[in-house]
Amino acid sequence: MSRKLDESQGRGDFFKSLGTLFGGFIADQVETVVEKVTPKQLRPPGALSEFAFLTACTRCDKCIEACPQDSLIKAGPSAGLGLNAPYLDPRSMPCFLCTDLPCVKACPDGALVWPTRTLADGEVLEGPPAVKIGTAVVKESRCLTWASEDRAPQDCQVCVDRCPYPGVAIRMTDTESGRHPEVIDERCTGCGLCVFGCPTPEPAIVVLLDR
């Protein structure tokens, strides 16, 4: 069963107990070292912050097995301390933001928690719109809507059309240089559906970690 927990509370709970053992300063140092030596990977919806996630996740595979889209991958040896932990590669298979987040519900260890997020204007999101795997970033040099040395700009808005929150998380914006996709960082979930759909050989939109 998943826990319903605010993201910051989850991290706070974890470090409260770790801090009791080692003291806050040492816990912070351990977190920094672990995050430096672990390759950056996109975690499933509702994942705690990286260090807390890697500590709480028992590598039981229950989220991987629960995903109906086969979106979650079990990490291999190159993942370092993230060995066997679940991650996403949206170019291979994005997260479809299932309404009931079965991956989160399947996690018995509190490594994935039902997401809630408070926006800058005070609006509170919960469930799929509150997911924050990362944030999509458009790479202008690859995006078809920008001119390059060997081609004229083209009409393309596949990323917007594939987004589960078109016009909210990503929209087409008219600028002096033409009509281009623009990501609204705060509302982007990092699901990667845009990355999966982008027609360029190397994706012109990628999901970057916020951490």
Ligand code: SF4
């Ligand atoms: S929300 Fe759905 S598609 Fe996304 S990782 Fe979880 S189970 Fe898989």
Ligand code: SF4
């Ligand atoms: S789908 Fe790719 S090429 Fe098309 S507008 Fe979006 S980022 Fe650019």
Ligand code: SF4
């Ligand atoms: S902009 Fe891309 S990553 Fe962000 S919510 Fe939309 S489809 Fe998902």
